[in-house]
Amino acid sequence: MRLVPFGSLTDENFAAWRAIRDGDSRWDSPYFTPEYVAAVHAGRPVEVLIGDGFVWPLHKSGSSAKPAGSPGADFQGPLVEPGVRLSPQRMLASVGIRSLAFDHLLDGYQDFEPWVEEKRVSPVMDVSGGLDGYTKRVDKSGRDKMSEARRLTNKASRELGPVEFTVRARDGLDHVIALKREQYASTGARDHFADPVHQDLLYRLLDSELGLLSTVYAGPHLLAAHFGIRSHGVLHWWFPVFDRKFGSYSPGWILLREMVMAAPDLGITRIDLGRGEDEYKRRAMTGSSTVCIGAVTSGLRTSARRMSRAAVAAAKASPIAPQLKAIARKFR
Structure with missing residues (x-):
């Protein structure tokens, strides 16, 4: 050795x-x-x-x-x-x-x-077959949230402006990191991005084949975004964020639904949500690892x-x- x-x-x-x-x-x-x-x-x-x-x-x-x-x-x-x-x-x-x-x-x-x-437990989503395949595997709670996300997407379009999902965004990582740091501060969690080394890593990954930055806008408003890494058929759901002033539209679920629909075109069959007991992970999961x-x-x-x-x-x-x-x- x-x-x-x-x-x-x-x-x-x-x-x-x-x-x-x-x-x-x-x-x-x-x-x-x-x-x-x-x-x-x-x-x-x-x-x-x-x-x-x-x-x-x-x-x-x-x-x-x-x-x-x-x-x-x-x-x-x-x-x-x-x-x-x-x-x-x-x-x-x-x-x-x-x-x-x-x-x-x-x-x-x-x-x-x-x-x-x-x-x-580290929840996972089997998204092979896209939204149709996923909704056949997830339990009723997850299906209900996906249906609600569809309705709220239409509502956001009417009230805020056309909803646009960009699966491979090149700009906006600064905003994602800023929103994540606000989230850490509001919940009292340790600020992962207080160390510039961790911020720089995301920029390097974005410039590589692994990094994937995705955004959802309603008109001029950023509702939610996510930065993750992917390899072969796996996307790791790493740093999701949303603008809290649009919380009534469940922007995180709108983003997750868009990602599930985009999965087949990206060649993604599984989304790893990462360790945690967040309610959205419990509802969205179709299985888990440990x-x-x-x-x-x-x-x-x-x-x-x-x-x-x-x-x-x-x-x-x-x-x-x-x-x-x-x-x-x-x-x-």
Whole structure:
């Protein structure tokens, strides 16, 4: 096992990477492509852990590491040939890594199971066959929202101006990032785009084959937009935004319906909505995958992490959690 700077990978290394990925659909997400990692590496150095039948791009800092793209990568994990088994602790120790934390590790890595602390659902939409195919698979709640989105699209056209959907927009990413930052501020969530590195990554991806910026306007008004990444038949639903003053039109659902209708022309058969319990994800999903939170560490560090996560979970479950969040927001 060796750790190689991304910029030092050879054509042979990339060929092995792509062969492993193409051989198993579990890594069909764009997060597992060399192109995504290249875009990440341009803003923040990536080193790739390489062994026989094994590839894992990482950010290394001292003796600690995280999957490449963290904290923005919604799917993580090594690409491994069938039958390859390993000892994560010994593997990492061989390259000077004492701790590797993950928060979106794909479920199913048997060798990493002892270090998984929590598992979360990551909803998906099967959009093969476009809107007709999708509405046959989604439950009644999702079908009702799609019907409502159609009616509200017509209403927006009458009241605001003709509704226009652009699936491959080239302008407007500044506005998307600004709206997303407003959303973070209003909900008290951590501002992902406070770090310019994360903003720059989106611009690089937009200039690549992976990035996809889509917008919905009603007349001169931007109702909603989305920036995601895609590869083969998969679109990862990454940064959706909408203008809150048009919230009565359910602009997010209007945008999602337009994307489902456009899916066949884009060659997209699945939309990964990402980990989360948002109501729209619950309604829109036709299935789900599972991602894991945890860290490969020494025994003492593992115990400390588990105790810390238990304390956080208890605080979130506390009746005074909303008040604590409000206080914390005042000191941001």
